[in-house]
Amino acid sequence: MPPVLEFDATSKEYNRFLGGRVIALQDFSLTVNSGEVFGFLGPNGAGKTTAIHLAMGFMRPTRGHGRMLGRPFGDPATRRRIGFLAENVALYHRPAEQLVRFYGALNGLHGAELKRRSREALESVNLYGEARRNVSRFSRGMLQRVGLAQALINRPELVILDEPTSALDPLARVGVRELLQRAKNEGTTVFLSSHLLSEVELVCDRVAVLNKGKLIRLGKTSELLQSTHQAQVIARGIAPGDFAGGLASDGVIKFDVPICAQRAAIEKVWTLGGEVVSVNPLRRSLEQLFLELTGDQTRAANQKDFT
C-alpha cells in the first residue's frame, strides 16, 4: 500500500527581514503508512508546524517535495480526503452546528448528508448539546473540540492534528484519545503533533522526533522506549550504599544495573543476605527520550531519577 504521507528531502527556508535566512526544515524525509497513528514530536521551533503546513499546501518547500495520498502537496482535491486541525484553532464566530456545516460544505458535503455528518461530528466531541450556541462564547477547550469536529466531518482518510489536546482538561483529553483510537480502528491514519508526550506514548504506533529542522529519531514507540540496556533491581534486606546509585524507598532499595550485569547483581544481593523483589528492564518514558534527544541531558538524568 503506498504511503499516506511522504516528505522527500524537503527543506524550508525563510528570508529574514534584514537579510539572512532561517532554516525551518532541512532535508526532511519521512513516510507515514496507512492506518497508523503517528506521533510527531519536537521542542518549540523544531519545524513541526512548518512540516505540517508544507503538507497542507499552506507553504511551498524551498527544496524537495512531498506527496499526500499519492498527490503532490497542496492539491485541493486531495484535501477533501484530509482532516486538519491547526494549532491555536481559529474559527468564525457563529453557532457551532452552522460552523461545522460551513466547513463540511467547503469539503463538498451537502443536503441531508451534511446535516447528518455535522450532527455526528459534534456528538463525537460531546458538543451536540451546544450546537446552537455561538462559538465566540466557547471556552478554549470547547473551541478545540469544535475544531476537531470540523476536521472529522468528512470522515477523512488522513487526519493531521497540530496540538489537538493542548487546551483540554484531562477528561476531554481522554475523550480525544478515544476518538483517535476509534478513528484508527476505522482505518483512518492519524498524524499527531503534540507536546503532551504521555498522550503520544499512549496512542502512537510510531514516533518521529524533530529538532532544529532535522529528523533526529524515528521508530516504533515501543522500541524507542525499550532501547535502554539497563535493568532496575528492587531488593530488600541490604543497605543503599551496597550498590552504586542505590535509593531507599518504602522499605526497599532500588538500583539500576546494565542488563549484562544483572545476574551478578542478584547474586551479590543474596550474598549480602538480602532478597530480590523484582528485576525489570528499564523502560524510558517518552519524556526522558525526548529530553535526551533534544540535548537536555541533565534534565533527562533528573527525570530518570525521579521515575
Place this chain on the structure above:
Amino acid sequence: MRHVLLIAVNFVREQRWPILVLMLWVVGFSVLGLVVNLHSAADDVLFIFKQLGVYGIAFAVFFGASAIHNERKTRRILAVLSKSVGRGEYLSGLIAGITLSTGIYCFAMGIAGSWILSGAGFPIDRLWWLMLNLLLACLLSSTAAVLFSTFMNPLFATLGTGLALGLPAALARRFGTEWGYPLPAYSLLEVLLKAAFGPQPPMPMKPVYIAMAEAGIFWILAWLIFNRRDIAVAVD
C-alpha cells in the same frame, strides 16, 4: 462555484458591521429626503447622494486591502484552505463577497435614490445606470486592492490602490475624461459625480468594458501571486 458562493456569503456575514455602517448612511439620506423640501434643495440632496457613492468606493478599497490580511492574521484562513478549496476559488470568494457587500449598498442607494431623487425629477432609469457604474467602479477598486494586498500589508495596499486609481483620475481632471480610461474607476464614478437634474449627457460605454476586462486581469494577477505565497507563518 459553490465554494466561491460559500466564501462570499461568509465574507458578507463577517463584515456585517461595516456594511451596517454603510447602510446607516443610506438611512440617513432617506431621512433627509423626508425632512427637506425637495424642490428647493434638490441639488443639495443630489450632492449628498454623490457623496454616498464615494463612500462606497472607499469601503470597497478597505474591504479589498484588508481581506486576506485579516484572515491570515486571525489564522481563520487555515481552516478554510485545509478543505478542498483552491487559492483561486478563495480569492474569487473574497472578491465576490466584497462585490456582494457593495452591491447591497448600491442597491439600497438605488432604492433610496429612486424614491427621493425621482420626486425631484431625476430619471429613474438613469439613476439605476449610475448605480451599475458605481458597482463596477467598486468591483474594479476592490480587485485592484486585493491584488496589492497579495504582496503588501493593508496600509500599503490601500495606498497602492489609491495611487493606481488616483493617477488616472488626476490626469482625467487635468486633460480630459479619456485620460482616465486606462484604469477607469474614476471615469465610472465621474458619471455619478457629474449627474444633474435636467438634460442628461450621453453615457460612455468604453470605461464599462475596460473596467470589466481589467477586473478580470487583476483577478488573474492576484491569483498568480497569491498561489505562490506562503499563507501561514510557522508559529513554532
